[in-house]
Amino acid sequence: MALEIPEVVIDRLPIYVRALTVLERQGRDVVNSQELGGKLGVTPAQIRKDLSYFGRFGKQGRGYNVKRLLEELHQILGITREWSMVLVGVGQLGRAILGYGGFAPQGFRIVGAFDVDSAAVGERVDGLEVKSIDVLPEEMRQLRAQLGIVAVPAASAQQVIDMLVESGVKAILNYAPIAAHVPPDVRIKDIDPVLALQSMTFYIKESGAAP
Amino acid sequence: MALEIPEVVIDRLPIYVRALTVLERQGRDVVNSQELGGKLGVTPAQIRKDLSYFGRFGKQGRGYNVKRLLEELHQILGITREWSMVLVGVGQLGRAILGYGGFAPQGFRIVGAFDVDSAAVGERVDGLEVKSIDVLPEEMRQLRAQLGIVAVPAASAQQVIDMLVESGVKAILNYAPIAAHVPPDVRIKDIDPVLALQSMTFYIKESGAAP
């Protein structure tokens, strides 16, 4: 036990959580790996293998108890508690992130907003007062957020990320179009819609039609 | 030749493009695989292997000509031309996408905006008239967009995706939190910040501190 769990496995768990949440809301009690896999485009064996890394949650002949499995996955992923996040960059993108309603229901709360540009500082956005990036370190001592969201231009992104890391942030959601460098104990995930588009055009570039 | 190229390789190419674009803007003429790999967190061998799928773009003893390699990658990915996209869902998220300035510089242009909710129909957002989802099929005959962006609630996402596919869209950027089903000849990429956060919390859940 306690063996190394592949990162791809961890990346799939939230997908399972999402599907199970829907099933729970529908009042379903049990689900088997085949049905769950069908919904997610994952093979049943894959799901069973993934879950077996953490324990035996299923019952032979029946499947998985939806509520039970959901609780286990929440425990595994560490999403039983609320997580505080700080946002850096309150431009157009940053404001959209602040207004996005998808975080709160999943227990992710933005508790601080910062900006490099002094023009935005002092403004109130979605109930949060925008503060200068300069006071980030001291503010972080009170906020104690372990998650950071970066929504600044590419040019200042690495610098901002360095500051977040120094302030104790352990995981970063990066919307800036750069490949950032972070210490090995800090997690970072990039969100860049342009990269997604550019990799898809490779596959469809032959299929005619004018722009 | 003409062998199957792994999807992971295709997914890395846009990252190379992004880094090379920065180098070109800095006036750099040549770059070797070691330096490029250092910037991107990729091993030099990985980069050389990836590029070797498509040809021999480097010069031994020197490295890669930045401009030349950039042109080749543009050609490979099919991003020499402009790509038209249609957006479905003009809520808070959809408006942010319409206003996002990161697409245009890379040749991705939103040419149509649609919504399920009739309240938004008729409104002008960022120079585009929002139209009803019902007229999507006929509008698409003129727009001829091959890319679609989905920014509707989870409940109606699959339905919207089906309509896009029927209207001839070949690749979809999906912001809705669902695992959508599409025919094998249609590409789809999901963007869900919540999934990214939930997989990162797994790794940092032990490191104390209150929410």
Add this chain to the structure above:
DNA sequence: GCTACATTGTGCATGCGCGCGCAATCACAG
């Protein structure tokens, strides 16, 4: 023009994730 050096391109081995296939196991019916 020749030599020394640097870097690419690639055959090859390693490791790892994925999925098959089956035995173990549980529910349920009779």
Add this chain to the structure above:
DNA sequence: CTGTGATTGCGCGCGCATGCACAATGTAGC
């Protein structure tokens, strides 16, 4: 309490991506 049917958990092999190591090759200096 026993038999039947279904589904999990998992050992195992396959296939593929990754990275090493070296030969091939181009550059630059003298």
